Amino acid sequence: MIADRYNKISVNLRRSVAEKLVKMKILICVKQVPEITDVKINPETGTLIREGVDSILNPFCEYAVEMGLELERHYGDIETVAISMGPPQASSALIRCLEMGVDRATLLADMRFAGSDTWATAFTLAQAIRAMEGDFDLILVGKQAIDGDTAQVGPELSEILGIPQIMYAVSVELTGNKKKIRAKREIETGNEIMEIKLPGLVSLSKGPMIRSVSSFKEILDARKKELRVATASDLNIDENELGLGGSLTQVVKIFPPQVKKTGKLVDGSEPQGAAKKLIGFLRERKFV
Amino acid sequence: MLKIDTEKCTGCKICEKVCPFGAIVVVDNIAQIQDNCTLCGACVNSCPVEALSIERKPVPKEELDKFSGIFIWGECEEKNERIVPKKVVRELLAQGRKLADRLDQDLTVVFLGDGKLTGLETLITYGADRIMRCQHKLLGNFTTDSFTNVISAVISKERPSVFLFGATPHGRELAPRVAARLHLGLTADCTGLEIDEKGELIQTRPAFGGNIMASIVSPYTRPQMATVRPNVFSFVEPDNSRKGEIQDFDVILSPSAIRTKVVAMERLSDEREVSIEDADIIVSAGKGCQKKENLKLIQELADALGGVTAGSRAIVELDWIPHTKQVGQSGLTVGPQLYIAVGISGAIQHLVGMSSAKTIIAINKDPDAPIFKVADLGIVGDAMDILPVLIRDLKK
Numbered sequence: 001m002i003a004d005r006y007n008k009i010s011v012n013l014r015r016s017v018a019e020k021l022v023k024m025k026i027l028i029c030v031k032q033v034p035e036i037t038d039v040k041i042n043p044e045t046g047t048l049i050r051e052g053v054d055s056i057l058n059p060f061c062e063y064a065v066e067m068g069l070e071l072e073r074h075y076g077d078i079e080t081v082a083i084s085m086g087p088p089q090a091s092s093a094l095i096r097c098l099e100m101g102v103d104r105a106t107l108l109a110d111m112r113f114a115g116s117d118t119w120a121t122a123f124t125l126a127q128a129i130r131a132m133e134g135d136f137d138l139i140l141v142g143k144q145a146i147d148g149d150t151a152q153v154g155p156e157l158s159e160i161l162g163i164p165q166i167m168y169a170v171s172v173e174l175t176g177n178k179k180k181i182r183a184k185r186e187i188e189t190g191n192e193i194m195e196i197k198l199p200g201l202v203s204l205s206k207g208p209m210i211r212s213v214s215s216f217k218e219i220l221d222a223r224k225k226e227l228r229v230a231t232a233s234d235l236n237i238d239e240n241e242l243g244l245g246g247s248l249t250q251v252v253k254i255f256p257p258q259v260k261k262t263g264k265l266v267d268g269s270e271p272q273g274a275a276k277k278l279i280g281f282l283r284e285r286k287f288v
Numbered sequence: 289m290l291k292i293d294t295e296k297c298t299g300c301k302i303c304e305k306v307c308p309f310g311a312i313v314v315v316d317n318i319a320q321i322q323d324n325c326t327l328c329g330a331c332v333n334s335c336p337v338e339a340l341s342i343e344r345k346p347v348p349k350e351e352l353d354k355f356s357g358i359f360i361w362g363e364c365e366e367k368n369e370r371i372v373p374k375k376v377v378r379e380l381l382a383q384g385r386k387l388a389d390r391l392d393q394d395l396t397v398v399f400l401g402d403g404k405l406t407g408l409e410t411l412i413t414y415g416a417d418r419i420m421r422c423q424h425k426l427l428g429n430f431t432t433d434s435f436t437n438v439i440s441a442v443i444s445k446e447r448p449s450v451f452l453f454g455a456t457p458h459g460r461e462l463a464p465r466v467a468a469r470l471h472l473g474l475t476a477d478c479t480g481l482e483i484d485e486k487g488e489l490i491q492t493r494p495a496f497g498g499n500i501m502a503s504i505v506s507p508y509t510r511p512q513m514a515t516v517r518p519n520v521f522s523f524v525e526p527d528n529s530r531k532g533e534i535q536d537f538d539v540i541l542s543p544s545a546i547r548t549k550v551v552a553m554e555r556l557s558d559e560r561e562v563s564i565e566d567a568d569i570i571v572s573a574g575k576g577c578q579k580k581e582n583l584k585l586i587q588e589l590a591d592a593l594g595g596v597t598a599g600s601r602a603i604v605e606l607d608w609i610p611h612t613k614q615v616g617q618s619g620l621t622v623g624p625q626l627y628i629a630v631g632i633s634g635a636i637q638h639l640v641g642m643s644s645a646k647t648i649i650a651i652n653k654d655p656d657a658p659i660f661k662v663a664d665l666g667i668v669g670d671a672m673d674i675l676p677v678l679i680r681d682l683k684k
Contacts (some may be wrong), residue, residue, distance in 0.1 A: 014627035025589075036497040036636075118476075122468060147496055149617060150476035152464040155432075159468035162333045167434060167461045186458055186611050188365075188620075189564070190556035195549045197303065203619065223683025248473030253503040255492060264663055268651065274373065274675040281665045285647055287569065287593060287626050288682065 012064045024078045025176050026103065027133055028140045029125055029157070030061035032086050035149040060142025062100075063207030067172055068140050069101045070208045072150040075174050079103050085113055086125055090226060099214040099224035106132065110231040113207035115244030118148075125241065127235040134195060139201040143168055149194060151203075156180065158201035161192035166194050170206040290321050290331070294660040296339035303331035303340060305542040308441035315674075326444035329469040330437040334545050340458055344471045345383055346508060355510035357448040358388045360574035361439065362399040362411070362419075363456060371404050373525055375566050376454035378414050378523035380516055383481055385524075390483045393449065397422055398537075402428030411561065413521060414533035424539040426546065430458050433546045437650025438539055443470060445537075448511045452481075455515035463515050473506030475512040479520045489514070497617060499642035518565055518583050519623025556610040562596055564613055569595025569626045572615055572642070574633020575602040576652060576671060579623060583608060585675040586630060592682040598622065600632050616641035630671045651675075 035054040042049050056207035057065075065082065072078040082097035084090050087106040094105040108128050116124060129136060139158070144151035158165040169183035175195070182195045183202055214222075232242055240246060268277045298549045299317030311325040319339070327670035332340045344621045360380045364371050381397065386396040394417040399405050403423045411419055422438050439462065443451060451466075455477040467474035480492030480503075507510040545645040557563060564570055571590040573583055583597070599615065604614045615622055617637035627645035632638060634650070634657055642648070642664050651661035651671040660666040667674065 034496070036499065040499075042683075068522060080596050094423065117473070118464070119468065119471075144618070146617075148476075148497065149497070152467075152474060152476050155461055155464035156468040156474075158625045159333075159436070160467040162338075165461070165465075166456060166548065167432075183367075186457075188557075190610070190612060191554040193552040193554075195551050196547055199466070216505055224666075248471070249457055249475055249504050249506050249511050251502050252490070252505050255501050255503075257498060257501050263648075263657065263664035263666060265660055265666040265668060268667035268674055271673040271677045273668050274667050275681050276673075277666065278665070278678055281649065282593075282626075285626070287647075 006073070008012045008271045013283040016154050022135070024075075024184070025079055025133065025136045026071065026080050026138045027129060027136045028061070028068045028097070029119075029153075030065065030082055030084045030093060030097060031058045031145045032056070032084065032090040033145050033149075033278060036146055036252060037235065043112065055089065055095045058142055058145045058147075059095075060144060060146070060204060061140070062210050063204040064140040064142050064208050065097050065100050067169075067204055067207045071172065071174060072101075075178065081105065081136075083128065084108065084167060085116070085121060085128075086232075087114075088229075091229070095222060095226055098225045098227065099219050100211070100280075102225075104226040104228070106228045106230055108235075110242075112232045112239070112242045114241070115247060117247035117249045118150050118152040118156055119248045120174045120241070120243060120246040122153045122160055123234065123246065124237065125153070126158055126160040127237045128230060131235050132230065137178070137198045138173075139163075139199075141201065154201060154203045161199075161201075163201055164196040164198050165201045165203070166196060167203045167269065168205045169202050172202055172204075177261050180200045218279070289298045290327060291341050291343060292317055292319050292321065293341070296337045298337055298339075300336065302334050302336065302542070302544055306330050306334045306437070306540070306545045308437065308538075308540045309445070310540065324354070326441070327470075328437075328438060328444035329439040330545065331560075333433075334542075336583060346400075347510070352403065352503040352508075352510045355447045356383045356393050357450075358391070358393055358395045358447070359442070359448040359451045359511065360384050360397045360416075361451070361453045361459065361462070362397040362406070362408070363400060363454050363458060364399065370406075371401060372390070372407065373399075373411065374454060374456065374518075375523075376456060376459075376516070376518040378412070379518065379521040380452050380454060380522045381411065382416040383521045386452075387481065387483055387489070388417070389451060391449065391487060395447075397447070398442055400427045400435055400440070402426070404428070409534065410526065410533075412530050413528055415527075415528035417528070417532050418619055419447065419534045420537050422537045422539045423540050425540045426543065427539070429550070430462075431546050432461055433548065433550050434541055435462050437541060437545055438537075439466050440469050441539075442537060442633040442645050443511060451511040451513050453513075453515045453531060459515050463513060467513050472509045473511050474515075475504045475506070475543065477513050478514045478516045479515065481514065488512070493515045493517075494640055499636060507673065517621050519621050535639075549580070554647055557612040564596055564598045564615065564622050565620050567596045567622070568594050568624050570598050570615075570622055570624045570645075571628045572598040572632060573603055573609070573630050574600040574602070574632030575606075576605070577635070578631070579607045580606070580670060582672055585679065588679045589628070589630075589682075590673055592679055593626070593628075595624075595626070600635075600638050629659050629663070630675070631661065633657045633658055634662070
């Protein structure tokens with residue numbers, strides 16, 4: 001049911017960059033998230049209190065945006081497009097992308113997308129990309145969103161689109177006449193320089209310095225840029241593949257975490273006494 | 289089912305080479321699919337003209353019940369020039385054993401490597417019923433493409449009910465690719481796993497930076513897939529009386545399936561030093577240490593206690609320490625016997641990375657610092673004054 005349409009839509013997906021007469025196209029998939037340091041739990045219901053919580057562009061997504069813009073500045077002749085799936089309010093995250101310098105943006109907003117898990121999100125994004133931006137060269141994403149922290153949508157998206165991926169990148173360069181991408185990425189023992197042929201997907205765990213404030217001109221320019229809103233009807237996607245109904249996982253329970261009880265709090269304004277307390281404790285627990 | 293677009297197929301035979309089951313044969317320049325196709329999907333991404341696609345239909349409930357076996361990815365790492373299973377594999381075995389006993393199913397651990405895999409039998413003593421070895425010269429180093437192909441082939445052939453990965457950097461890039469290829473539900477970074485009365489896997493994980501816990505099920509797909517946070521579950525002492533078997537899984541892999549190329553590697557962690565994920569004693573520094581030079585006090589304290597040093601995201605961003613030593617949500621999860629937090633305020637993203645430490649000591653100037661909420665002993669004071677005295681007294 002799903003893959004049947006893969007071929008028809010993605011004919012031009014892997015068209016080689018050399019054949020392309022138009023600019024290189026970088027897609028940046030972003031997410032709007034609550035400022036989680038503000039998130040509180042209602043102790044009676046065990047649910048999140050969302051009122052009064054600011055929404056921001058996910059910080060790792062900001063790295064992805066800034067990296068796309070850096071590539072555009074450095075290599076030239078690149079179009080940057082931000083895409084997000086979310087409620088209508090998520091357009092403010094895309095406006096932030098436009099003010100940062102992205103050329104245009106698309107918001108996938110539809111009641112029918114609500115409740116999507118990572119699979120349904122990745123599939124919806126993939127179908128949107130196939131329907132609207134099928135001739136992309138590179139997809140940039142943040143390594144994870146700070147609300148869900150799953151880090152799954154990026155790799156699921158690249159698998160659905162059938163493209164290679166480089167995860168946890170910190171710097172990116174284009175090589176081979178913009179046909180390849182080379183990224184330095186963080187691995188457990190250090191760093192690795194990895195290369196893939198485009199089209200491909202790169203997730204960012206760091207990036208160029210983020211400019212927190214856009215200039216007045218950038219803000220004015222952003223207003224003239226295209227911010228398109230697309231719904232499920234604009235995508236080649238069945239009703240039962242969307243949102244909660246199209247999700248493969250289900251949340252059955254939400255509850256507050258168990259907090260470890262607080263131990264002793266000791267005044268350490270006097271270093272000798274503090275050191276003595278510490279050594280006593282370390283002895284008691286047999287660490288020395 | 290696997291579909292071939294005969295108009296697009298050029299008969300290039302790449303799919304024939306990458307199929308792990310020899311289920312594709314090219315006849316008269318057109319690929320043909322044999323009965324032994326398991327829908328593992330290895331061919332789809334390798335086709336240069338996109339002539340292959342898989343149509344997956346929802347699996348009926350009674351079919352789901354036929355999937356059996358708890359499977360674990362046996363992620364390995366290099367230690368002292370030997371390839372050995374990571375600590376998280378033993379943690380997954382202990383937890384997987386409980387799930388397997390509850391469901392009365394077997395526990396299998398799947399290893400991928402290039403033939404240097406040795407000493408795997410010991411995993412039986414940690415709870416495995418079966419060791420499955422997948423060996424091929426292209427599996428010597430981790431690549432998402434090769435590992436996704438092999439794990440997908442194992443799942444398609446063996447049809448387990450549960451498949452668990454460590455939520456390590458590699459586990460978190462591999463599991464979503466396998467899940468998306470086979471159209472499976474996947475839960476990230478679980479800290480709790482149990483079987484409910486219906487026999488479904490309840491996967492519990494923190495969200496919103498650890499402010500809330502969510503329990504999640506995958507009701508429609510098998511295997512139920514999850515990545516599991518390291519250093520949360522403890523492993524059991526080896527039981528030498530346990531019996532198990534070692535099996536080889538035939539791997540077919542072609543270089544054309546691997547699309548990533550490693551150009552260079554730079555080691556930042558000291559090979560002789562224990563990694564922070566495996567360490568028993570960690571002394572961890574935060575921005576409260578004020579300047580990079582003060583980290584030598586952290587190192588001296590770690591040396592005096594026989595531990596290793598680590599730090600918060602804040603000091604990684606200041607370039608005081610490499611990211612290989614970063615504790616927290618976007619770094620590594622640690623679970624030492626002793627964690628000493630020096631000048632770390634304890635943002636929730638840091639706490640989720642270290643709160644499973646057995647004993648926690650915090651030193652911080654701010655009595656309201658959230659780190660004190662998880663500490664067994666909290667010292668309110670300036671660590672830069674206290675540490676020199678502590679180190680001197682410890683050396684006595």
